[in-house]
Amino acid sequence: MINVFPIFMRKLSHVCSLKPYKETKWLMPNGNPIGVYVYNCIANQKVPVILNDPKIATWYSCGPTVYDSAHIGHACCYVKLDILQRILKSFFNIKLVTAMGITDIDDKIIKKAKDTNTDFRVVAKNYEHEFWLDLTSLNVEKPMIITRVSDHIHTIQDFVKNLVDSNMAYITNDGSVYFDTSKFPSYGKLQNMQDSGEPTTTEKRNKMDFALWKGYKPGEPFWETSWGKGRPGWHIECSAMVSKVFGSQIDFHAGGIDLQFPHHENEEAQSCAYHDTRQWANYWIHVGHLNYKDIKMSKSLQNTLSIPDLLKMYTADTFRMACLMSNYRYSMEYSDEMMKTAEAVLNKFKFFLKDVLMYVNDSENGHGDYSNKLLEELQKVEENNLEALKSDFDTASCVNSLLNLVTCANKIIKGNTKDYYPVPVVLTAQYIINVLTKFGLTLQETSENTISNTLIDTIVEFRHMVRKNAMLRKDKELLSACDTVRDKMKMMKVQINDSNKTPTWVMTK
Ligand SMILES: [Zn+2]
Structure with a gap:
């Protein structure tokens, strides 16, 4: 067993502490269980994923408010959301229809536009463009449907009007519209009641009421409605846009843990009221925070690291590996130590895959055989990993199992050369590649330039021949020169592994 797991990995239990669902306000949907259990904040436990159609699911993620560059939070x-979506698609064969909302009208965007003397639409457009570039550089799959608030003003207005007409919302003197939480008894089901953060105004009937529509303020963008001019409140946007795209029910609704309250609480309340249903989103998915030196990373605290800056230091694969090793629900403590650990784990897999090629293609090895206990181990890991993923997407435990599999396989590869088991070794390598690429890792070297790769191959092979001869002759001077080459290569981000008969190398960052 390898114990390379860092301090930031906390293993999730596969066993649910079962509380009857009837004791909670979460309603078990009718339909087809897919065998996956996911944590639900309303039930406060893992609940079975049940889909109307066993192979189709809808997923909406709250996107960014595009007023500034994105950071590593x-x-x-x-x-992490991309990993979960890939798991549903690749391991459980779910056809997932994904959508993301972009908030391109907001106080912060208006402020930025004023501060920079730019049209608010230009501010939003530029930062949204940057956001998609950042996600692409992290190998995050773009949602199939992108909804922007500015494109859905009429949808939002109709949604608000419907709530006013059904007496679930009220218009105030300043032209704002508030949701009346006293008319919705389940308000607070996502989280125990606390202050929503909405400003307390004398216009509000109840403390927890929240704005669906903000009355016009001079100098701000506005749209005309039957009750006066103004602009949408934040919470209503997602509800209206999701309803427009997916109708009266959605399977998965995702976002950061900070959105659980009040944003998602309000979304659920107003959507249930609008659709006259008791449960709108069946599965709320909340991703834990990324903390930096025990502090939540945020723009307001000025302690952020941009995504391009992150990718100058580490590859997207390394960052993804760190995410896989921490599980989606838990907070991650960002540090160089954490990233170096993730990089070391990733390199362990990369070296292994190169070592496998060396081993199976080595003609000096003995006759092939595949009756080896590695096959049994492989089968066990395949089964365990599927169970781990079914249990609230426990990716950390999968990575750990894969590392143990590498250790088992290395006993053959690096052990007695007369033991030649190409079949189990290749099957193990194939399984590892399969799982890691399904998680969204590219497993590619940083440089895709084949000429430079060939050049590195040549240098590494030449150094290996020189070093082998120097060791035979006990030529300290030549050995020292070989070490210098190795160290210089490392400085150029090429890490050479001398522990094999034939050396291998990987690119680092
Ligand atoms: Zn939202």
């Missing part, structure tokens, strides 16, 4: 959220 956003990267963590969207990479």
Whole structure:
């Protein structure tokens, strides 16, 4: 067993502490269980994923408010959501229809536009463009449907009007519209009641009421409605846009843990009221925070790291590996130590895959055989990993199992050369590649330039021949020169592994 797991990995239990669902406000949907259990904040436990159609699911993620560059807190959220979506698609064969909402009208965008003397639409457009570039650089799959608030003003207005007409919302003197929480008894089901953060105004009937529509303020963008001019409140946007795209029910609704309350609480309340249903989103998915030196990373605290800056230091694969090793629900403590550990784990897999090629293609090895206990181990890991993923997407435990599999296989590869088991070794390598690429890792070297790769191969092979001869002759001077080459290569991000008969190398960052 390898114990390379860092301090930031906390293993999730596969066993649910079962509380009857009837004791909670979560309603078990009718339909087809897919065998996956996911944590639900309303039930406060893992609940079975049940889909109307066993192979089709809808997924909406709350996107960013595009008023500034994204930071690694956003990267963590969207990479982890990307991993979950890939798992549903690749391991459980779910056809997932994904959508993301972009908030392109907001107080912060208006402020930024004023501060920079730019049209608010230009501010939003530029930062949204940057956001998609950042996600692409992190190998996050773009949602199939992108909804922007500015494109859905009429949908939002109709939604608000419907709530006013059904007496679930009221218009105030300043032209704002508030949701009346006293008319919705289940308000607070996502989290125990606390202050929503909405400003207390004398216009509000109840403390927890929240704005669906904000009355016009001079100098701000506005749209005309039957009750006066103004602009949408934040919470209503997602509800209206999701309803427009997916109708009266959605399977998965995701975002950072900070959105659980009040944003998602309000979304659920107003959507249930609008659709006259008791449960709108069946599965709320909340991603834990990324903390930096025990502090939540945020723009307001000025302690952020941009995604391009992150990728100058580490590859997207390394960051994704860190996300896989921490599980989606838990907070991640960002540090160089954490990233170096993730990089070491990733390199362990990369070296292994190269070592496998060397081993199976080595003609000096004995006759092939595949009756080896590695096959049994492989089968066990395949079964355990599927169970781990079924249990609230426990990726950390999968990575750990894969590392143990590498250790088992290395006993053959690096052990007695007369033991030649190409079949189990290749099957193990194939399984590892399969799982890691399904998680969204590219497993590619940083440089895709084949010429430079060939050049590195040549240098590494030449150094290996020189070093082998120097060791035979006990030529300290030549051996020292070989070490210098190795160290210089490392400085150029090429890490050479001398522990094999034939050396291998990987690119680091
Ligand atoms: Zn939202």
